[in-house]
Amino acid sequence: AxxxxxxxxxxxxxxxxxxxxxxxxxxxxxxxxxxxxxxxNRGLQFxxxxxxxxxxxxxxxxxxxxxxxSQTSFHLKKPSALVSDSALYFCAVRVQKLVFGxxxxxxxxx
Amino acid sequence: KAGVTQTPRYLIKTRGQQxxxxxxxxxxxxxxxxxxxxxxxxxxxxxxxxxETQRNKGNFxxxxxxxQFSNSRxxxxxxxxxxxxxxxxxxxSGALGTGDPxxxxxxxxxxxxxx
Numbered sequence: 001a002x003x004x005x006x007x008x009x010x011x012x013x014x015x016x017x018x019x020x021x022x023x024x025x026x027x028x029x030x031x032x033x034x035x036x037x038x039x040x041n042r043g044l045q046f047x048x049x050x051x052x053x054x055x056x057x058x059x060x061x062x063x064x065x066x067x068x069x070s071q072t073s074f075h076l077k078k079p080s081a082l083v084s085d086s087a088l089y090f091c092a093v094r095v096q097k098l099v100f101g102x103x104x105x106x107x108x109x110x
Numbered sequence: 111k112a113g114v115t116q117t118p119r120y121l122i123k124t125r126g127q128q129x130x131x132x133x134x135x136x137x138x139x140x141x142x143x144x145x146x147x148x149x150x151x152x153x154x155x156x157x158x159x160x161x162e163t164q165r166n167k168g169n170f171x172x173x174x175x176x177x178q179f180s181n182s183r184x185x186x187x188x189x190x191x192x193x194x195x196x197x198x199x200x201x202x203s204g205a206l207g208t209g210d211p212x213x214x215x216x217x218x219x220x221x222x223x224x225x
Contacts, residue, residue: 032212043114043200043216051212090153097143097166098202098214100153 002027004093006101013081014109021076021104023091032094033074035065037087038103044090050074061085081108112137114203114217122223128189131220133201135182141165141204142184143214144176148197158204159184191224198222 003026013019025031032051036044048059055067065076074091086108091101115134123129135142143166144156155168159178178184188195198219205213 034214036216041221043218046213046215049212094212097155097158097168099155102152
């Protein structure tokens, strides 16, 4: 069965520093991978997706993610974090339905 | 174009009652999925509808049901509410069948509190 793991409950980073939010997946066949962000009392906002093609995917708000098939990973990255990036981030894989990781809370300090 | 509309935004119900939540997808989208989000269980898939037919179903009891209308609007019903049903219920409008079959847009959710 497909699954997604986000090994960190929380990531802390200072504003201006690069950030990485980790995600690994387990799926048979080609993975369709997604990152979403959730702000308090809101739904999920789409950041980016990998379907096929270039391993480096660029998304909204300056985020990008690198698909690594050998490591079955799809880590979310941003070169320079903003305080406004503080939110809950979800990685998801789609095989017939979206299966989400447990989420990683990102805290960016001023 | 208009986004995904979920109504109501907030709801308080008593144990044993039943509740109906509504989701209007993006115009042109024919797929609607429902998810339950709780602090303990995270995001759990409930079911997906496409062109009025249920395509997939998650592992929830029969108290949870849904349907989709010909205009793609979907409703989710929970009968005999339990305290554990308190959650944020999210609807996702899916672009399946369009040029971007992997696109999902979520609504802001309905916060259900069962007392």
